[in-house]
Amino acid sequence: MGDAQGDGVHRLTSGTNHMRTIMSATVLSMLIASPAEAIRPDECEQQRALFPKEWNDVSKEKPLFFCWSHYSGAFKVTLGTADDNGRRLMSLVPLERNEAKAKQDTSKDVFRIWLDKEQIHRLQEGKYFATVVRQKESCWIRGALSGPDDGKEDSVFFLDGANPKSDSPDTGSFYNKAPRFSVFQGDSYTCEAIK
Numbered sequence: 675m676g677d678a679q680g681d682g683v684h685r686l687t688s689g690t691n692h693m694r695t696i697m698s699a700t701v702l703s704m705l706i707a708s709p710a711e712a713i714r715p716d717e718c719e720q721q722r723a724l725f726p727k728e729w730n731d732v733s734k735e736k737p738l739f740f741c742w743s744h745y746s747g748a749f750k751v752t753l754g755t756a757d758d759n760g761r762r763l764m765s766l767v768p769l770e771r772n773e774a775k776a777k778q779d780t781s782k783d784v785f786r787i788w789l790d791k792e793q794i795h796r797l798q799e800g801k802y803f804a805t806v807v808r809q810k811e812s813c814w815i816r817g818a819l820s821g822p823d824d825g826k827e828d829s830v831f832f833l834d835g836a837n838p839k840s841d842s843p844d845t846g847s848f849y850n851k852a853p854r855f856s857v858f859q860g861d862s863y864t865c866e867a868i869k
Contacts, residue, residue, distance in 0.1 A: 717815060718811075722810075725808075726763070730784050732752050732754075732778065735763070736754075738753055738868060739865045740774040740868055741864065742863060748772040751766060751865070753797070762789055764807075765785065765786045766807055767784050785809060785828075785831070786807060800833060800865070802833075803833040804831065807829055812828050831857075834854045834855060834856055835865050
């Protein structure tokens with residue numbers, strides 16, 4: 675009978691230790707997992723405040739590239755002045771026509787994003803630069819890159835300013851075996867530096 679009680683105590687102790695191990699692992703997992711941060715009630719307003727009050731005013735920005743598409747019009751890529759940390763505002767400014775000297779199409783909003791020093795350098799080189807650009811009413815929460823409540827999402831802008839020669843005299847470089855072009859909102863663009 676002593677052996678039976680000893681086995682029962684051993685089993686109880688083993689079960690308790692096993693349960694402690696499971697509980698400790700659970701608590702540790704909960705501590706390691708990053709909790710979702712609370713969203714401020716005015717989150718969207720706080721994000722919007724990081725950008726110019728007059729969203730479409732790019733009059734003080736420096737034009738860097740002129741980009742045009744066969745189907746989707748044209749825009750200029752511009753850079754604003756640096757803030758205290760060296761970040762600069764990049765804007766994609768829609769144009770009235772597919773001409774480098776065309777005026778801003780004020781019927782459309784610009785797309786914007788802040789760039790850090792490394793991004794600015796890559797953009798100015800015009801080689802394989804990519805970022806997401808925001809719409810005027812964008813509100814990014816927990817990784818969702820959403821625009822205003824119109825069902826549109828913010829867009830990726832990819833710039834490759836290499837502009838290689840065409841493989842064939844009958845077609846443009848878009849049809850090259852190894853094509854290189856810029857992309858915005860699902861359309862290809864040709865982008866050239868503005869001198």
